[in-house]
Amino acid sequence: MTNRSHPRCREINWQGQANCKVCTLRKGLLFARLPDEALDGLLSVERMVHGAKAVLYQEGEPALHLYSVREGLVKLVQRAPNGSSRIVRLLKSGDVAGLESLSDGRYRHTAEAILPTHLCRIAAEGLSAIRHRYSELSDELMQRWQQSLDRADEVITQLSTGTAQGRVARVLLYTLSEPGSNRCVALTRDDLAALLSLTVETVSRTVAEFKRQGIVNEEHGVFHFDRLGLGRAATL
Amino acid sequence: MTNRSHPRCREINWQGQANCKVCTLRKGLLFARLPDEALDGLLSVERMVHGAKAVLYQEGEPALHLYSVREGLVKLVQRAPNGSSRIVRLLKSGDVAGLESLSDGRYRHTAEAILPTHLCRIAAEGLSAIRHRYSELSDELMQRWQQSLDRADEVITQLSTGTAQGRVARVLLYTLSEPGSNRCVALTRDDLAALLSLTVETVSRTVAEFKRQGIVNEEHGVFHFDRLGLGRAATL
DNA sequence: CGGAGTCTTGACTCCAATCAACAGCGGTGG
């Protein structure tokens, strides 16, 4: 049996029906302001843990569930016209994947865990059914939708323009680290490249250059960095 | 007095309270499935016409209204870290600008008409008030939100990656023209550049090259093109 | 007419893609 808290790569552990009423994270998640009684009915919520590289859903599949991220990191990937794939968004704790299940048919992206990730999987059907009864839920969903849009805009303006140095600096500063923090997960060079629309080699070189300048330091899968130095590079 | 149907540049014409019940476009717009009686109450809807270059709202302003596009073309612009500005989305008939007015505080973008544009301006407050009563409206809003997200993803994967030729080809084929059509509005080179994250000069050269190859033709502010030829270029 | 704004074209530079080789690491299996 796999270790439940740290599943191996590509593994998915189903951990049973969730009991949202006792959820320790509820106030930060989708059902924050929903009254307890709403959680009894049609709503199907399952807890799951996905190991790194495990796939939540594939682009084009019928969208039946949405996923609320409790902990970890998930990438949404879309195939580009030339065959390569681009990371369109990263989802952290509190974010929701698969919102398209509420409006229509099929998933737009492939969702894959980057870190071991704890999720709640919610059946779209049940959610739609109670959505109309509880306006708090509609409000909360709109917040998530807006959040997704903000993230998308960030990718457009921050991560798809300017020099390689600028993009790498901005992804570390704004996308991957908490505001004010000076460290963040060290994504693989491939993921950084797919997120920044650069090649692996360019990302590798750029990070190496930052290390040489003493602005960035990497150990045990974590980047530590000098916010001031990166900030200067970010305007390039 | 300005000609109402073709206002001059930067001009804004307020055309009074709208009567949605007799709206010829209603079925394609936000209130498509809303019962007539819902339109009587708190809802404030005004018809407006914006000339080219007229600004609907500015980034950072308090978001009080949302705008439903009846006809025309609007760009959403965001300032990039280096000071230049990037077009993050284009809005056509049926699209909605300023959805952020429903979730929180301030506009994320500057919205500016590219073509003379007919709009309905809807007070966010009134909409929020009736949103909870009419689930059809929530549904319709979710559709628009999803639509915005799809557009954003399109900008990320189609318009921010690959060679200049590929990007220009894709913007003409997929973003600016109706599916199956072989013509579209000829945006200014600046707007194309801001949308594709290229320089004006590169866009100009690329379009010129397409013209030389005979796959694009420009007259009276319209591009005519060979779908097959552009399709080949789009995979670059 | 002149002027502002838009578009085009040329010459040059430079940054990132490409192609290629190799190092390090963990895992697998003989």
Next chain:
DNA sequence: CCACCGCTGTTGATTGGAGTCAAGACTCCG
């Protein structure tokens, strides 16, 4: 145990494509 393999990351040499700078053409309007 070690040899081998796949995966990730690094580095170098070279190329190509887009950015930059600059000049000039064109159009629309006052």
